[in-house]
Amino acid sequence: MTDPLHADAVAVLRGWAAPSPEQDRLRTGYLDVLSAQPRAMRRDCVPAHLTGSALIVDPVAERVLLLLHGRANVWLQAGGHCEDGDGSLAATALREATEESGIAGLTLGAGGRPIKLDRHPAPCRPGVVEEHLDVQYLALAPAGAVPAVSDESHDLGWFGYDDLPEPLGGGVVALIEAARAAL
Numbered sequence: 524m525t526d527p528l529h530a531d532a533v534a535v536l537r538g539w540a541a542p543s544p545e546q547d548r549l550r551t552g553y554l555d556v557l558s559a560q561p562r563a564m565r566r567d568c569v570p571a572h573l574t575g576s577a578l579i580v581d582p583v584a585e586r587v588l589l590l591l592h593g594r595a596n597v598w599l600q601a602g603g604h605c606e607d608g609d610g611s612l613a614a615t616a617l618r619e620a621t622e623e624s625g626i627a628g629l630t631l632g633a634g635g636r637p638i639k640l641d642r643h644p645a646p647c648r649p650g651v652v653e654e655h656l657d658v659q660y661l662a663l664a665p666a667g668a669v670p671a672v673s674d675e676s677h678d679l680g681w682f683g684y685d686d687l688p689e690p691l692g693g694g695v696v697a698l699i700e701a702a703r704a705a706l
Contacts (some may be wrong), residue, residue, distance in 0.1 A: 528564045531611040532573055533557050535658070539637055542701070549640040553656050563656075566604040566647060571654040574645075575615030576602020577662035578702045579624055580632070581681060587699055588624055588670055589688060591678040594646075597692040602657060603675075604647075612637070616660040624664075624679065625671030632661035632705060639701040641694040661702045 536554050541547035553573065562568040578600040579588040589598040601623040602616060609615040613635050620629050637658050645655040670679050682688060684699060 526561065526564060528605055528609060528611065528615075529557065529561065532564060532658070535612055535637065541640075542704075546640055549642055549656075552642070553640065553658075556656060564605045569651060569653045571642075571656055572604075573612070574602060574604055574655045574657045575609075575612045575619060575660065576600050576657050577616040577620040577629075577631070577660040578638075578698050579620055579626070579629065579662045579664055580702060580706065581664050582666045582668070584703075584706045586681040586683050587702070588626075588664065588679060588681055589691075589695070590623055590673075590676040591688075592692070593675050593677055595692065596677070597690045598688045599692040599695060600659070600698060601662075602659070612658045613660060616658070617662065620662045623673045623675055625673060626664055626668045628665040628668070629662045630665075632663045632702075635660075638705045639698050641698070643693060659698055659701070661705050 536550050541550045556571055557563045560568050564573050566572055592599050601620040603619045605615045613631055638661050639659040641657045643655055647653055672679050
């Protein structure tokens with residue numbers, strides 16, 4: 524039986540127009556992992572598995588919501604592992620953004636398509652070397668959105684593009700640049 528989440532990831536990545544040669548190399552690499560690993564959408568797939576994340580932007584597109592990650596202790600966008608019932612990478616990103624921000628009514632920008640890919644080491648389990656193949660989306664907060672810290676973060680906050688907190692996780696600045704280009 525075909526995993527619908529796996530099939531969605533293949534379709535999304537095959538149809539995604541990468542904005543640069545580097546992003547296209549990542550896209551091709553993700554597709555190679557999906558081709559080789561039927562469980563590439565699941566967190567138990569090692570050495571790499573796909574994840575979904577979303578950079579949340581305020582309603583007037585002047586600030587981004589970043590979370591101080593509970594384990595990594597760096598400021599990141601919301602995101603995480605795919606779960607049964609997500610149905611798509613976009614659904615994973617939106618669910619994670621909603622859960623981790625406490626904001627109801629988030630919507631995906633950029634036509635619901637990814638805005639960036641990011642491959643990075645992720646110590647999901649002690650002693651296991653693995654990578655996240657993150658598919659990154661843009662999420663738009665509704666007017667009056669008030670975020671709330673989840674149990675996965677130490678803190679969260681709205682930050683202007685030129686007033687970002689430290690320490691930032693790797694790739695966050697490039698994700699913000701991709702989001703601004705997509706707005």
